[in-house]
Amino acid sequence: MSQSDQILARLMALHPKVIDLSLDRMHRILAALGHPERAIPPVIHIAGTNGKGSTQAMIRAGLQAGGARVHAYTSPHLAHFHERIRLAGDLIGEDTLAATLEECEAANDGQPITFFEITTAAAFLAFSRVPADYTLLEVGLGGRLDATNVVDAPRLTVITPVSIDHTQYLGDTLPLIAGEKAGIIKPRVPVIVGPQEDEALRVIETRAQGLTAPIVAYGQHWMIQPDRDGMVFQDDHGLWDLPLPNLIGPHQIQNAGTALAALRALGATEAQARAAVTQAEWPARMQRLRRGPLVDLAGRAELWLDGGHNPAGGEALAATLSALPPRPTHLICGMLNTKDIAGYLRPLAAHAASLTAIDIPGEENTLPAAETARIAGLVGIPTGTAPDASQAIRKITANDPEARILICGSLYLAGRILRENG
Template sequence: MTASDALLSRLMALHPKVIDLSLDRMHRLLAALDHPERRIPPVIHIAGTNGKGSTQAMIRAGLQAGGARVHAYTSPHLAQFRERIRLAGELIDDQALADTLAECEAANDGQPITFFEITTAAAFLAFSRTPADYTLLEVGLGGRLDATNVIDAPRLTVITPVSIDHTQYLGDTLPLIAAEKAGILKPRVPVVIAPQQDAALRVIEARAMGLSAPILAHGQHWMIQPERDGMVFQDDHGLWDLPRPNLIGPHQIQNAGTALAALRALGATEAQARAAVTEAEWPARMQRLRHGPLVDLAGASELWLDGGHNPAGGQALAATLAAMPVRPTHLICGMLNTKDVAGYLRPLAAEAQSLTAIDIPGEPNTLPASATAEAAASVGLATRTAPDAAAALRGLTDNAPGARILICGSLYLAGRILRENG
């Protein structure tokens, strides 16, 4: 157990029994800490349903290629909590994380606060004490009432594609969810808007116009287009002829476009744009696993990992599989009980020969493997269950040697797989 692990466990105990999305607890704690959020480098604030992490990773790669020091905050983590906080490009040191969390715990003085709120406050405190040129903030849930939404005047806001997810908190229609995401917009602060469904775009643009926030929207102010083996980004300032993103999947082209539009707004060069799309790193987004005990179990089969978990994520993953070389594909899937499982799996049914359902180990909100299998069968996938990923792999390598095996359905599962695989 690391120095921060015991603290993180203790902080979970402060979590209210019912989460009410509110900024009151966050404002109280930040005041007790003397407002570190007011002393951090200029903020690029990113909200949306899908693509936030990939877009942030590309913006970070582009800024760093220009010599900038960049803080970054993202969630959830995969293998270890400190992945959530990067200080001037480097993951926060575990002892520094523990010390910062302890300071936030003392300032909170035992009052109710969510785990995400107090750890976000810790990130702000760490950011305020380390020199940097930019701070990239990824929203945790929604936007309007998210713990990150305490920055009065960010340098730039970004809205990635909005789709249906977290309906218990954000509403059950696209306009309602888009309104929550658009809650990060601030007066006169430019907003980059990724490709959106019309119902979401109307809400975001209306919010921006009401705040006199300059709009940089896909299809109106910038375009991204695949071309031969590369892609072309174009806006009012000109054209960038670039390689395809090193992050795999057709959807990464639109994520790249969003990142490039943000970089253009920040004055980036074409060299920085090239670095953004060729040097970004973002694990568990259609990641090929090449070494480790689970790879050994896969034998002659390819082993892939993806953390997408909602219907839009399933569509993106299906499009990625469809664009790959033809090879029999088998899924190992574990999901949370809060997700639209059939909606996620429906587009994948056309690309996979089978699905082996598993529980997410150690996750109280896991959907039972039997329920995942039932949902998979309802959309036409041949299904079975297994007690864990290792058992699922053994079953597949015995029956489908040389296949493409994709472990998918949840970032929480992806994190467990990365830890198991070393």
């Protein structure tokens, strides 16, 4: 176990007995650290239910293509915690991470604080010490009371599509959830708005108008659509004729549009726009695995990985599968017990030849494989269970050696698979 892993394990123990979404603990630790959040490069703050990570990855690729040095903060990580913090383009080094975490641990002085809060404080501290041109800040949960929402005057805010998720914290209706996401909007700071349901858009627009924040919304101020073998982005400034995103799936066209609208607001060129959609890297979003022990085990079968986990993620995944060349698709699925399992699986039923349910290894909130299988059966997918992904792959390829195998249902599962596959 690395030094940073040991510190992270200690920080887990500081978790409050009861989770109350509040910024009080963040303000306390940031004050103890000398307010590093006030000393970081201009912030692009990104909230939303789906597409935050992909959109951030495209904005980062576009900015870096223009020569900018870009910090980036994202969560959760997949294989290693270091993935959450990029300093001027590079993943944070082990020595820097360990030293920064220890500094935050000392400043916190044993007081209750969530893991996300204290590690977000560590990210701010690291960002404040390395020169860069921009800081891309991805919200962890919601927006209004998220630990990242302590920056008073970002350069830009971005809201990707809002849908139902995390109802135990954010509310159980779309307007309530949209209200939480819209909490990142700041006075007079432009807000880029991705495609939204009408009732979510109304909430976002009302919040923006109340804060005199210029709104740049899909369908009103910018559009994007497929065109021949590429796509066309259009706004009040003109038109960009671009290739399709290198991130796979029809939903990535809309994510690209949101990223391009943000880049346009930052003064990007068409060359940067092209780099944004062709050079973005974002693992476990319909990612084809091409090497590693699990790929070897799959033999002639295709092996894919996706971390989507809510109904909108299931719909996006179904649309992606329908756009791929026809091939029997077998799902290996593990999910958390906090998710809408049927809502996620229902869109996939038309595309799945079978589903093999597994537990998420090492995750206390995993839904038992038998329960995942039961719900998959209710939505019409032929189901079974397996002890783990390796045995599920063996089971599928024994019956269909040239299958398309998609491991899906959770970012936590995706992270375990990436570690297992080396």
